[in-house]
Amino acid sequence: MAKSFRDKLFALAHNYWWCWQPDVTSIFRDLDAAKWRELDHNPVLLLESLTEDLLEQRARESVLHSRVNYAYRRCEEYLHDKNTWGALNAGILGQKPVAYFSAEFGIHESLPNYSGGLGVLAGDHLKSASDLGVPLVAVGLLYNEGYFSQQIDEDGWQREIYDPVSNHRLPIQKAKGLDGKDVIVKVDTRTGSIHAQAWQVNVGRVRLFLLDTNIEQNTPEDRRLTARLYGGDVRIRIRQEVILGIGGVRALAQMGIVPNVVHMNEGHSAFATLELIRQRMNDDGMSFPDAMRETTEMCVFTTHTPVPAGHDRFGYDMIDEHLGPTADQLGIGTVGLIGLGRVNVADPNEPFTMTVLAFKCSRRANGVSALHGMVSRRMWTGLWPNKAEHEIPIGHITNGVHLGTWLAPQLAEVYNRVLPPDWKQRSGEADTWKNFESISSGEFWEAHEALKQRLIGMVRRRMITRAQRLNHDKKELIELESLLNPEALTIGFARRFAPYKRADLVLKDVAQLAGIVADSERPVQLIFAGKSHPADDFGKGILQRIFKMSQDPAFKGKVVLVENYDMNLARHLVQGVDVWLNNPRRPLEASGTSGQKVVLNGGLNCSILDGWWAEAYDGLNGFAIGNGRIHSNQEIQDERDAKALMKVLQEEVIPLFYDRDEHGQPHNWIKHMKRSVRTLGWRFNSDRQVMDYVMKGYIPAAGGEYCEMDRFH
Numbered sequence: 123m124a125k126s127f128r129d130k131l132f133a134l135a136h137n138y139w140w141c142w143q144p145d146v147t148s149i150f151r152d153l154d155a156a157k158w159r160e161l162d163h164n165p166v167l168l169l170e171s172l173t174e175d176l177l178e179q180r181a182r183e184s185v186l187h188s189r190v191n192y193a194y195r196r197c198e199e200y201l202h203d204k205n206t207w208g209a210l211n212a213g214i215l216g217q218k219p220v221a222y223f224s225a226e227f228g229i230h231e232s233l234p235n236y237s238g239g240l241g242v243l244a245g246d247h248l249k250s251a252s253d254l255g256v257p258l259v260a261v262g263l264l265y266n267e268g269y270f271s272q273q274i275d276e277d278g279w280q281r282e283i284y285d286p287v288s289n290h291r292l293p294i295q296k297a298k299g300l301d302g303k304d305v306i307v308k309v310d311t312r313t314g315s316i317h318a319q320a321w322q323v324n325v326g327r328v329r330l331f332l333l334d335t336n337i338e339q340n341t342p343e344d345r346r347l348t349a350r351l352y353g354g355d356v357r358i359r360i361r362q363e364v365i366l367g368i369g370g371v372r373a374l375a376q377m378g379i380v381p382n383v384v385h386m387n388e389g390h391s392a393f394a395t396l397e398l399i400r401q402r403m404n405d406d407g408m409s410f411p412d413a414m415r416e417t418t419e420m421c422v423f424t425t426h427t428p429v430p431a432g433h434d435r436f437g438y439d440m441i442d443e444h445l446g447p448t449a450d451q452l453g454i455g456t457v458g459l460i461g462l463g464r465v466n467v468a469d470p471n472e473p474f475t476m477t478v479l480a481f482k483c484s485r486r487a488n489g490v491s492a493l494h495g496m497v498s499r500r501m502w503t504g505l506w507p508n509k510a511e512h513e514i515p516i517g518h519i520t521n522g523v524h525l526g527t528w529l530a531p532q533l534a535e536v537y538n539r540v541l542p543p544d545w546k547q548r549s550g551e552a553d554t555w556k557n558f559e560s561i562s563s564g565e566f567w568e569a570h571e572a573l574k575q576r577l578i579g580m581v582r583r584r585m586i587t588r589a590q591r592l593n594h595d596k597k598e599l600i601e602l603e604s605l606l607n608p609e610a611l612t613i614g615f616a617r618r619f620a621p622y623k624r625a626d627l628v629l630k631d632v633a634q635l636a637g638i639v640a641d642s643e644r645p646v647q648l649i650f651a652g653k654s655h656p657a658d659d660f661g662k663g664i665l666q667r668i669f670k671m672s673q674d675p676a677f678k679g680k681v682v683l684v685e686n687y688d689m690n691l692a693r694h695l696v697q698g699v700d701v702w703l704n705n706p707r708r709p710l711e712a713s714g715t716s717g718q719k720v721v722l723n724g725g726l727n728c729s730i731l732d733g734w735w736a737e738a739y740d741g742l743n744g745f746a747i748g749n750g751r752i753h754s755n756q757e758i759q760d761e762r763d764a765k766a767l768m769k770v771l772q773e774e775v776i777p778l779f780y781d782r783d784e785h786g787q788p789h790n791w792i793k794h795m796k797r798s799v800r801t802l803g804w805r806f807n808s809d810r811q812v813m814d815y816v817m818k819g820y821i822p823a824a825g826g827e828y829c830e831m832d833r834f835h
């Protein structure tokens with residue numbers, strides 16, 4: 123039976139494929155632009171807010187019928203396409219998919235399931251796996267209060283707002299088991315059982331299953347277990363991780379999904395390995411050592427944290443309460459199980475570390491940039507006491523970003539003219555971009571300027587919303603309507619306000635920065651955004667410092683702090699800035715990905731040689747702060763990096779931007795933009811990333827031959 127207009131719209135709304143299809147996104151926007159924005163771009167809420175009649179009327183007015191029909195047909199074709207990269211290259215994965223586990227997924231701003239880069243990386247991974255046709259399912263937790271929305275109060279202090287979203291208002295549906303019933307899993311602890319229900323989110327061809335403990339089988343306390351991402355104490359954390367790992371594997375089994383490969387994105391999900399071992403022992407009558415060996419063969423682990431303190435650790439009591447029953451079933455007892463999470467198995471004082479369990483139960487492990495791979499090998503030498511550092515089996519696969527999600531559609535139109543017809547399907551290959559630098563400088567620059575204008579428009583709107591909330595007077599509201607200068611060199615800095623990211627490094631020498639922004643011949647402005655973890659008062663202090671600076675007469679209108687950094691604001695920022703500033707304390711930024719989004723849109727990175735930038739910078743595709751040297755004294759390093767930052771701004775960035783030709787365009791700057799896109803756009807791309815995981819991780823884990831070891835390292 124033919125589907126109605128309304129059915130087709132709902133079908134499109136229930137697969138996040140729409141969010142990387144500009145033509146589908148614009149259908150939702152054209153239904154009601156104001157509502158679309160107000161509802162955080164949630165298409166299910168939008169459609170539910172419009173009555174049938176109103177929907178029809180809007181469709182007629184804006185000639186939507188044929189666009190919806192076309193979008194729906196394209197979506198069906200996409201979902202059923204057999205002719206994909208995965209079909210050609212990952213056949214061995216066949217009907218048994220990769221199961222990808224992560225504590226957070228950043229798919230879109232309407233699904234508050236992420237706090238920062240780790241989640242967005244996971245979201246981009248799913249989208250590229252979908253585009254490439256790699257058989258993959260994903261498992262996470264459903265946080266109905268998400269992370270939090272951020273407000274900055276009158277005093278510059280961060281306020282966290284938790285808005286519970288009920289499940290039926292999200293583009294998700296209840297997952298169904300083989301028996302056609304809801305999928306509900308149970309995990310036993312020494313003090314009772316925890317239950318969770320699985321929900322399904324469609325991300326193109328990929329199914330993402332999210333476990334929710336807010337069901338009646340649970341105690342009131344456990345019903346709130348998955349309410350918030352990273353919102354609880356150690357006990358909540360371990361209970362969340364038990365649900366994610368053990369509950370996640372059980373949920374897949376209930377749906378008849380037997381993974382060929384299990385990929386753990388960070389250590390949060392490492393308990394999955396214990397459940398896989400238990401199933402093996404149960405189903406195949408294997409001994410514990412045999413089952414562990416077989417499980418290890420199929421697991422792939424990505425570590426993200428270059429500092430020991432960043433890893434989840436649990437003491438004996440926590441482990442015994444939550445994993446005791448599992449330990450008994452495995453026949454190893456709590457002491458044996460704790461040993462799996464210790465570097466030094468016999469040390470009774472060493473806590474259980476999730477990362478250690480993940481390393482011990484994976485055939486391959488990797489960091490997320492070349493430098494981070496090296497740092498990780500050094501950090502974990504204790505786990506392989508008989509190996510030299512370079513032999514430690516931790517490689518790297520550098521992170522990338524999803525082109526369809528992060529590249530501005532307006533720019534894609536311009537790129538269309540110089541790239542091969544199938545460039546979007548092959549954006550992770552160098553060859554695709556080889557002619558990129560023949561793009562018209564004028565068109566490239568004009569499209570960039572328009573996107574900058576669009577960013578400034580959004581910043582103004584957000585600043586006005588805040589001012590209204592705080593009851594500021596009319597005069598100020600009017601001033602905010604012309605905030606920021608579209609002609610000025612615009613530098614963006616947005617990310618989580620984790621202290622190692624040093625958001626305030628550029629403010630270290632206030633007088634010097636004041637001098638830079640005071641130059642009316644060569645105006646410079648900075649846009650900041652970012653959330654601090656709710657428990658991190660130090661991070662909130664940095665945020666406040668930047669806010670206070672933005673109120674100082676020397677910086678007012680030139681330094682702006684925008685509230686509530688999310689994927690929507692991120693998109694506008696990375697698409698509109700001239701320069702993306704990144705100044706972490708090396709080597710603590712494992713990879714970083716926001717600068718890669720900027721690359722796709724022609725912005726230039728100005729960054730410490732850390733994470734991905736250490737392997738990306740070639741002298742002509744952006745700017746380096748300092749030379750990558752590390753000082754053992756943190757204060758000295760900060761001091762030195764702050765000086766290097768000022769130097770590169772004053773001697774390289776600003777002069778290059780204001781070196782204009784007869785058309786008023788920065789000829790040499792545009793050359794850098796072109797080179798940046800050509801040399802980096804394909805490498806730091808999640809298609810390339812997923813292809814690497816398939817070749818170096820998934821295929822070997824599924825029992826295949828291909829393993830290009832040297833590139834893995």
Ligand SMILES: *Cc1c(COP(=O)(O)O)cnc(C)c1O
Binds near residue numbers: 616688
């Ligand atoms: C890309 C992204 C990040 C990651 O940024 P980094 O610079 O890698 O820390 C964090 N938050 C959001 C919303 C993003 O889109």
